[in-house]
Amino acid sequence: MSMELIVASAIGILTAAGLYLVMRFRTFPVIVGTSLLTYAVNVFLFASGRLVVNRPPILTGADTYTDPLPQALVLTAIVISFGMTAVAVMIALGAYLGVGDDRVNADERLRDEPDAGREDRA
Amino acid sequence: MSLILIVLAPFLGALLPAVMANAGRRTCALTTLTVSAVALVGLVSRVPEVLAGDMPVAQVEWMPELGLNFTLMLDGLGLFFAALILGIGCLVIIYARYYLSRDDNMGEFFTYLLLFQGAMLGIVLSDNILVLLVFWELTSLSSFLLIGYWKHLPDGRQGARMALTVTGMGGLAMIGGMLILGRIAGSYDLSVILENREAIQASPLYLPALLLILLGCFTKSAQFPFHFWLPHAMAAPTPVSAYLHSATMVKAGIFLMARLWPVLSGTEVWFYLVAGTGLVTMVIGAVVALFKDDLKALLAFSTVSQLGLITFLLGTGSAYAAVAAVFHILNHAIFKCALFMTAGIVDHEAGTRDIRRLGGLWRLMPVTFAIALISGLSLAGVPLFNGFPSKEMMLEEATHVTFFGPEWLVPALATVGALFSAAYSFRLIGHAFLGAKRDDYPAKPHDPGIGMWGPPALLCVLVLVIGILPWLAQPAVFFVAQSVLGTTADIPEGLYLKLWPGITEALMMSAISLAGGLVVLLLFRPAAWLWTAAHVPHAKSIFDGIVAGAVALSRGLTQPLHDGAFTRYAMIFAVAVAALSGHAWLTGEVGPPTREPLPMNEVAVAGWLMLVTATAAIVVFHRNRLFALILMGIVGLMVSIGFALFSAPDLAMTQISVEVVTIILLLLALNFLPDETPRESSGLRRLRDGTVAVVGGLMAAGLSYHLLLRDFVEPSISAYQLENSYKGGGGTNVVNVILVDFRGFDTFGEIIVLGIAAVVIYALTEALLSGPVRAKLLNRRPEKDLAGDMHPLMMVVLTRVIMPLVLMVGVYIFLRGHNMPGGGFIAGLIVAIGLVMQYMASGYYWAADRQRYPFHGIIGAGVLVAGITGIGAWFAGYPFLTSSYGYITIPPLEEFEWASAMGFDLGVFLAVVGAVMLSLESFARMARRRDQKDSEHAMDIDPSRKETT
Incomplete structure (x- = not known):
């Protein structure tokens, strides 16, 4: 076992769990699943700078540092993912409060008649 | 007057009638008339040159690599049409002033009219056919607005749509034709094209170019069999018909045929x-x-x-x-x-x-x-x-x-x-x-x-x-x-x-x-x-039949694909990505590992174990939503420890603070959602989903593992950033310097996105709270027993004591950010957490009463501060967001470093605080219930308070 294996397997497990939950029928597990996928993606992007221990990108006169660029990209991605989660949660909540259930899939009836309930737009 | 100004005058002037709409109808019309008259005078001032045989030209380089320059020219034909457009335009404006009734929004009408006028002028004065195409499309769009001006009339809307469909399709064909023409002539400049008659007519591409261009001209100028849109456009107010169908819009096709007459x-x-x-x-x-x-x-x-x-x-x-x-x-x-x-x-x-x-x-x-x-x-x-x-x-x-x-x-x-x-x-x-x-x-x-x-x-x-x-x-x-x-x-x-x-x-x-x-x-x-x-x-009826057929066809295509079953989309997406990756894996080559594996240590293994356990537990117990959230917190914590372990202190701090606000957010949402997810999928379905998930996970893991054991194929740009971070950016924390300096423009965009997300949440909340959901929320009876002491003394006291400490940590993290781990993002999150704690301790209404500035304002201020810092570089003659730094000594304190990037980071800080708080606050606002009083006091039970009964 190496550090690389640890990180790679963690990415894999987070992805698998995220995918499974995203394919559930209710909004809450889907949101949790997306969050897990976000972890996986962020860690993957971060790891694309390769794993380095004890070499933070703070200039101190050392010979080598870890790659700072993926860190900067992931930092904003983490903050943005909060915004994204919040919007998704809000939409899910609005749908739940408005319709009264928190299913992610459209009603069978709506699926067959796409224009049902919609005004005829002349 | 410069040709560019003549063309731009109606576009710039288009803002005026909308602004003047409240200043009275006469003023509004006079303003519009002035704009047209100014352009007309400008045109007339160039007439002597044209008559003398010169051809005034004005050029602004746009994308010279593509042969796309904003080139205008004025020759006899252009002058003739421009004079018609502006001259008749002035008469139509006067006429419209008296034609439009008081119910019509005159400002809107004249704005559309001027937009259209500008687009027409652009067509007739363009020297570059690509620019001409842009103006050509603009006439289609602005005439759509004019024809459909009376939005309440179905005829007007239908007529406008029909005109847009027909002329828009013609315009599409013409883009193709013009591109071919430019390719044959080797230039997109009309003056060059017009001199290449022999080459163009001898080219095998002449026929397709001609057919496509004529398609554009015939649709615009309502030639049979595309004539039918014109009578339907009559639903427009009469000044529009008088303008579009006598001197301008329909003459555009004629103009182009005349313009290209020498070569075609x-x-x-x-x-x-x-x-x-x-x-x-x-x-x-x-x-x-x-x-x-x-x-x-x-x-x-x-x-x-x-x-x-x-x-x-x-x-x-x-x-x-x-x-x-x-x-x-x-x-x-x-x-x-x-x-x-x-x-x-x-x-x-x-x-x-x-x-x-x-x-x-x-x-x-x-x-x-x-x-x-x-x-x-x-x-x-x-x-x-x-x-x-x-x-x-x-x-x-x-x-x-x-x-x-x-x-x-x-x-x-x-x-x-x-x-x-x-x-x-x-x-x-x-x-x-x-x-x-x-x-x-x-x-x-x-x-x-x-x-x-x-x-x-x-x-x-x-x-x-x-x-x-x-x-x-x-x-x-x-x-x-x-x-x-x-x-x-x-x-x-x-x-x-x-x-x-x-x-x-x-x-x-x-x-x-x-x-x-x-x-x-x-x-x-x-x-x-x-x-x-x-x-x-x-x-x-023929046109309607064709449209109905096209709609039926596209519906037949999209309905089965896009049927509202989100779960299926997710599945198709996952399987498609997996299949593509599998294909790449099987057909591609992987070189031998080039990096030495890092030996693992106990911390890493312990963290890994917790992460794996928590993730597995989420999958197993996800129906219990609260439990799933707690487990998610563990995962987030482990991820941030991982960041800390692998030399990313900034990421670790960001992750852990985002984790806190995300969990609070989901808890707030859970307040309104059911506590349990019902079991709905069959065992077979779960087996199938599980298989897809495991395959996806294995692929992600395999990819990551192979990636991590190999070096970059090409050296990354990070070396440059490491080298110049201090010399050019004045900071030793390279990640922060990248955020606020090297890639400051990205960050600027990101805080705007974050702000927009927060405002969207706010808007959705407003929409919900002003609809029928409001009553439902107010009369809601919680499913579970709630604490009698909603705002407990211990928590209130503790959060008050912690507040100044949190703020100080925030300031510290912010100030050191340029040189040490920290910065605006992290400081913003920390301060937001400190504020949220006050809301949690004493309730939304108590805290909101003491909130002096609205959070939207803070987001806006943040974006503004960041933007102004960026613009500041212009005054020093540098591009947007160029940063500078220096040192100042404030006696009796030590020497300080200042960097203009700090101003930018301050903007980031404010935007993050505002966005996080506005999102959380929106959720909290929905929690109000009728059977519950808004708390006047900081805590429910306060020994020092004498109850007045």
Whole structure:
């Protein structure tokens, strides 16, 4: 076992769990699943700078540092993912409060008649 | 005035009427008129140069690599059209001021009108065909807005859509044609293209280019079979019809045919296609126009017919016909605009434009009648009016053109077209104005004020002047015609524009058509009966059928694919990505590992174990939502420890603070959602989903593992950033310097996105709380027992004590950010957490009362501060967001470093605080319930408080 294996397997497990939950029928597990996928993606992007221990990108006169660029990209991605989660949660909540259930899939009836309930737009 | 300013004037001026809309109708119209007049004066100021044979050019480089430059030029043809656009534009603006009613939003109308005017000017002055295309599309869009101006009328909306569909499709074809043309000529500049006639006509691509360009021209200029949109565009207010369908929009196609005449004309395809289409359109339009009862519909089909006439002239390819075409463009613009305005006056004053309900208006509206008579006789082609000489030239040209053998065919068709033109013009005058006075008009017809009859009357003066003294227009017409011909031909020797051509074949045809027109009008009743009995197919129903077919086709495609089943999309997406990756894996090559594996340590293994356990537990226990959230917190914590372990202290701090706010957010949401997820999927389904998930996970893990054991193929740009972080950015924390300096523009975009997300959440909350959901929320009974002590003393005291500490940590993290782990993002999150704790301890309403600045404002301030810092670099002569730094000593303290990036980071800080707080606050606002009082006090049970009962 190496550090690389640890990180790679963690990415894999987070992805698998995220995918499974995203394919559930209710909004809450889907949101949790997306969050897990976000972890996986962020860690993957971060790891694309390769794993380095004890070499933070703070200039101190050392010979080598870890790659700072993926860190900067992931930092904003983490903050943005909060915004994204919040919007998704809000939409899910609005749908739940408005319709009264928190299913992610459209009603069978709506699926067959796409224009049902919609005004005829002349 | 610079050409660029002339074209930009209407665009810039378009803002004014909208702003002036509240300053009164007169001011609004005057402002608009001033804008057009300024452009017109600017145009006139360049006339001497054009007449002297110069060609004023103005150029701004746009994308020179693509051959796309904003180049404008002013030659005879451009000047002619620009003068028509602006001159008639001014008259239409005056007319519209009196035509529009008080219910119409005048500012909106004039804004659209000016946008359209600017787009038209752009078309006629462009030297670069790509720029021309941009303006071409802009006319389609702005005319859509104008035609559909009366949004409450279904006819207006349908007409606008139809016009946009037809002209937009034509525009699409034309883009292709123009690109081919530019490719053949090797340049997108008109001045170059116009000199490459031989090369273009010899090219095998000439035919496709010609067909595509003509498709664009024919749709725009309403040539058969694309003519049907024009009559439906009549649902627009009459000033729009007068403007678009006399001098501008529909003339754009004609303009382009004239513009490209030197390079495209003269071939057999051009001749048959353009002249043929023009002739057919002329005849069909004229016949249909006769049987229209709506004044504007009659004029619309007459416009179609007259445009056909001009197209025919351009198609024959002779220099004589080109002169006639230019002359008729001028004449038609004048009399048709006057006629449309007359129709508008009749509609306005008599309450209807239905010819069957009119008649006898000549006594009631003598001035309007005079205008209608003069312009109508001109349309009919009666001598002494300006329609006559140019129509005469058309008939003359027709006698020299033969189609497919028989010599009589073209002259006969041209005569039939002229005959019906005369007939519908006579009908317009005879059936609407002459005859006995009636007593059943919907309104009391009377002449309007001078504001409405003045503009058409002015045009009528021109009709008579050019009609009686055509030689007055000769220099201008010849000058413009020469610029159409370019270097390919000259104006024929001995050609004069004259009133009396002598006894020629053309004059005989003219006489036949006028006499025949009168006869047809006398036989109108039986003819109309025949017309109705013939059941001519309605173009609109054909168009609607095609549209319905297209809609059905796309629905048939999208419905099965996009049926609202999110779960299925997710599945298809996952499987597709997995399949693609599998394909890449099986067909690609993987080199040997190049990096030494890092030995693991206990911390890593322990963290890994916790992460794996927590993740697995989430999957197993995800139905218990609260538990799943707690487990998610563990995962987030482990991820942040992982960041710390692998040399990313900034990420670790960001992750852990985002984790806190995310969990709070989800907890708030869970307050309204069911606690449990019901078990709905069958075992088989779970097995299938699990298989997909495991395959996806294995692939992600495999990819990561292989990636991590290999070095970069190419060195990354990080070396540059590490090297220049201190020298150029003045900071030793490279991640922060990247965020606020190297990639500051990205960060600027990201804080804006974050702000938008927060505002979206706020807006959704507002929408929810103002709808029926509000009552549901207020009357909600929680499913579970709640704590009696909602705002406990211990928590309140603790959060108050912690607050200054949190703020100080925030400031510290912020200030050190440039050199040590920290920065605006992290500091913002920390401060937000400190604030959220106050909300949690004492309740939303107590805390919100003490919140001095609204969180939207803080987001806005953040974006503004970041933007202003970036703009500051301009004053030092550097590009946006260039940062600078230096040192200052504040006695008695030590030396400080300052960097302009700090200002930017402050903006990031404020935006993050605002966005996080606004999102969380929005959720908290929904929690209010009717059976619960808003807490006045910081805590529910306070020993120091004396209850007043």
